[in-house]
Amino acid sequence: MSAVLVATVRIQRPDFDVAAEIAALTQGRVDIGAVVTFSGLCRDEQGALSALELEHYPGMAEAEIGRIATEAGERWPLQGLTVIHRHGKIAPGENIVLVVAASAHRQAAFEAADFLMDYLKSRAPFWKKEHRTDGSEGGWVEAKETDTQAARRWKRPPSE
Amino acid sequence: MTTRLIYFAWVRERIGMPEEDVELPAGIETVADLLRWLRSRGEGYEHALQYPDVIRVAINQEHVDHREKISGAREIALFPPMTGG
Numbered sequence: 378m379s380a381v382l383v384a385t386v387r388i389q390r391p392d393f394d395v396a397a398e399i400a401a402l403t404q405g406r407v408d409i410g411a412v413v414t415f416s417g418l419c420r421d422e423q424g425a426l427s428a429l430e431l432e433h434y435p436g437m438a439e440a441e442i443g444r445i446a447t448e449a450g451e452r453w454p455l456q457g458l459t460v461i462h463r464h465g466k467i468a469p470g471e472n473i474v475l476v477v478a479a480s481a482h483r484q485a486a487f488e489a490a491d492f493l494m495d496y497l498k499s500r501a502p503f504w505k506k507e508h509r510t511d512g513s514e515g516g517w518v519e520a521k522e523t524d525t526q527a528a529r530r531w532k533r534p535p536s537e
Numbered sequence: 538m539t540t541r542l543i544y545f546a547w548v549r550e551r552i553g554m555p556e557e558d559v560e561l562p563a564g565i566e567t568v569a570d571l572l573r574w575l576r577s578r579g580e581g582y583e584h585a586l587q588y589p590d591v592i593r594v595a596i597n598q599e600h601v602d603h604r605e606k607i608s609g610a611r612e613i614a615l616f617p618p619m620t621g622g
Contacts, residue, residue: 417622431621432546434614437598462621474622494622500600502614503621504546517547520618 382450384458386442388433390465393475402457402479409456413486415476415494421469427510429518431464431473434502438462445496449478452492453485460493462503492531499528540607542575544585545616548592551585561607568594569603571613586615593618 385402387393395416403409419429442460449458457479467473476493480486499520507515543556565574572589575582586592594601595614607613 433621434543434545434595434598434616437595437614440598441600498622499619501621502545502595502616502619504617505620506546517617518620520620524622 382446382455382458384443384446384450384460386439386446386459387461388435388438388442389461389463392463392472393461395472395475398459398461398475398477402459402477406456406479408481409479410481411483411486412477412479413483413490414478415474415490416472417474417494419467419469419471419473425509425511426469426507426515428466428468428508429473430466430506430508432504432506433462433464437502438464441501442497445493445500448496449489449493453478453480453489455480455485455489458489458493460497462497462501464503466508495524495528495531498524540610541612543612543614545614547617548585548615552581566606566608567603568596568601568605568607568613571607572603572615575615591618592616 395414399412399414403412442462446458446460449455455478459477461475463473474497476490478486478489505518507518509515539558540561541556541558544552549555565571572586572592576586593616596605596607596610597612
């Protein structure tokens with residue numbers, strides 16, 4: 378197996394630039410054949426949401442995402458990995474989370490990005506609170522059982 | 538020994554503070570014991586922890602389950618199921 382993966386993990390309030398993050402990961406490299414990028418955006422389905430407020434556990438958020446990234450690097454032959462998660466108030470249409478996974482061939486990058494997002498959803502210490510356009514608080518977003526199940530499917534190690 | 542307790546999201550709101558330092562009484566050995574003891578400390582705690590099964594716990598910034606021993610923990614965080622991503 379290749380060298381130990383050095384993942385970039387950032388927890389930040391400001392927005393990120395997706396193209397710049399891909400460029401930073403691939404610049405000067407000729408061994409990368411596939412880059413899979415996932416961006417998660419703040420969504421408003423009913424026109425009633427003014428913002429999501431993301432609370433996080435400073436220290437543990439970085440540590441936990443680092444542990445998830447390390448596991449991804451052990452399970453798939455990745456050439457590079459960047460994970461960025463924002464906190465604070467985020468308006469509909471804005472970015473929340475970014476995963477960029479790079480590998481020699483596409484399957485590893487696709488699977489690793491999928492795994493990263495499922496584990497981020499169920500294990501990274503972030504919580505979303507809704508703020509409504511009428512000025513009221515919409516309450517805390519509830520965890521979805523479908524997200525827990527999505528994470529569970531990775532329990533079985535990938536077949537050799 | 539003093540233990541720092543940290544609360545997030547609606548656990549923090551219901552208890553009414555983001556963190557506190559406590560002296561754990563003798564006999565509090567596991568996370569489940571801690572949750573039971575905290576519930577007896579007042580209305581806010583009772584409201585936050587009335588369904589202990591949903592409370593997620595991290596010791597020294599790592600996820601643990603409710604059977605975990607808490608001896609030696611510097612920092613114990615209590616929070617609802619996570620909704621990041």
